[in-house]
Amino acid sequence: MSRIQVTDAMRSRMLKQLAQTPSASARRPTPILRRALATAACLVLVLAGLSTLPHVVSPQPLETPIGSLTAVPTLQDASSAEALSALVGFPVSDLEGLPFLVETSTYTAYGKELAQIRCEGEGQWALLRKSIGTSDNSGDYTAYAVQYTYHLDGYTVTLKGDAEDSFVLALWNDGNESYSLRLSSGLEQTAWDHLISLNS
Structure with a gap:
């Protein structure tokens, strides 16, 4: 290893390659991870909707010309x-x-x-x-x-x-x-x- 010499040209190429490789934090999620996140978001919306449903469909008195029925x-x-x-x-x-x-x-x-x-x-x-x-x-x-x-x-x-x-x-x-x-x-x-x- 001590005999390997890194020339200026090699150092320049290595730095250039490192600059072009995206870091782990900048990588986009995989298609599987994207699908899992989308499914989780849909599930949260469905559960939120179900929690408000009883208030929406509960019977209310009907206002008529002759009073509440x-x-x-x-x-x-x-x-x-x-x-x-x-x-x-x-x-x-x-x-x-x-x-x-x-x-x-x-x-x-x-x-x-x-x-x-x-x-x-x-x-x-x-x-x-x-x-x-x-x-x-x-x-x-x-x-x-x-x-x-x-x-x-x-x-x-x-x-x-x-x-x-x-x-x-x-x-x-x-x-x-x-x-x-x-x-x-x-x-x-x-x-x-x-x-x-x-x-x-």
């Missing part, structure tokens, strides 16, 4: 207002005095809580809902520009619409029964008063 009410169609009355357990009458000729009427019971009648004709429609109590049963949560509340024949009436002389939604109750009537076209207050008086 823990179950969806059973919807049943009826053939007439009389049949609808029998389903819900309180009297319901056909709509009168609508500003269009009624061609079809659809009767629906939402369990025992809510009766609904939808009338259509001449390209227009009306949706009447009736329930026991004083809650807003319309299911219409539109932020109307105009809202007007007053008393009419023992009922508290609220009219809603987007213009002072054209209301599309009326809510009224007498402290025991609640009504809502939504029209496809707006009416002025005097026309609503007549319509409410006929259908209360």
Whole structure:
């Protein structure tokens, strides 16, 4: 070994080769190690997702136009207002005095809580809902520009619409029964008063 002499050219080549060889810390992980790391990361994500799943699928009370329910009410169609009355357990009458000729009427019971009648004709429609109590049963949560509340024949009436002389939604109750009537076209207050008086 003592006879081996390292020339300047040899030393230069050795240093150059050492500089070109990557260190162990700079080496990239092998394909097997990369797959193992990816699998571990996926497993962590799956476990994190499973830990939050019970909060996502736990049943929550259902907000309805007539209050909070823990179950969806059973919807049943009826053939007439009389049949609808029998389903819900309180009297319901056909709509009168609508500003269009009624061609079809659809009767629906939402369990025992809510009766609904939808009338259509001449390209227009009306949706009447009736329930026991004083809650807003319309299911219409539109932020109307105009809202007007007053008393009419023992009922508290609220009219809603987007213009002072054209209301599309009326809510009224007498402290025991609640009504809502939504029209496809707006009416002025005097026309609503007549319509409410006929259908209360």
